[in-house]
Amino acid sequence: MAVYNDAVCKRCRALGTKLFLKGERCFTDKCAFEKRPYGPGKSKGSRRKITSYGEHLMEKQKAKAVYGVLERQFRKYFYEAKKQKGETGVNLVQLLERRLDNVVFRAGLASSRKEARRLVSHGHILVNGIKVNVPSYILKKGDVISLSEKMKAKDEVKSKFEDNSRRGVSSWISVDIDKMSATFVDIPTKEDIQPPFNENAIVELYSK
Secondary structure, eight states, X not given: OOOOOSOHXXXXXXXXXXXXXXXXXXXXXXXXXXXXXXOTTOOTTOOOOOOHHHHHHHHHHHHHHHHTOOHHHHHHXXXXXXXXXXXXXXXXXXXXXXXXXXXXXXXXXXXXXXXXXXXXXXXXXXXXXXXXXXTTOBOOTTOEEEEOHHHHTOHHHHHHHHHHHHHOOOTTEEEETTTTEEXXXXXXXXXXXXXXXXHHHHHHHHHO
């Protein structure tokens, strides 16, 4: 499976938006975007004219960076969203939100989506009691995700889960801290998600 291995803080700076790609670090004063909120290789205050195509492309890059998806898979999600009823942009965001690694992160079982992908890939996540090691697995309403018994036994894991849960859990996910599990209650609306990118610009980009 192909992955992005470059410095993730550099991506936030290049795209001009704080994407919270490094988990806990993003909430501290060590955050690179807070220190240098301008593009890498530029001086503070420098500006570059961006074309309409460039603006649309940047929105797609933001979405890919947030969810850790590369171009081929992202395009697949787009065409799947296009086949569904309703707005293509909203359908696209909902598909991305239903990914197992994203829900693991949203539930507080991991501090970042990257950490969530690692937990899933290493077989530490169960869906309805069955081990699933595919980060892109699409969850359905009522699915219950939980940590493996091996991970539940680690005090540092439970402590991190409690800390992440206190920071806030998405409204479409119900969390049980004692059981270290979460239920995917419902498919979120656009208002629930409030993505840090313009999904309509992505639809326009692929429609050209």
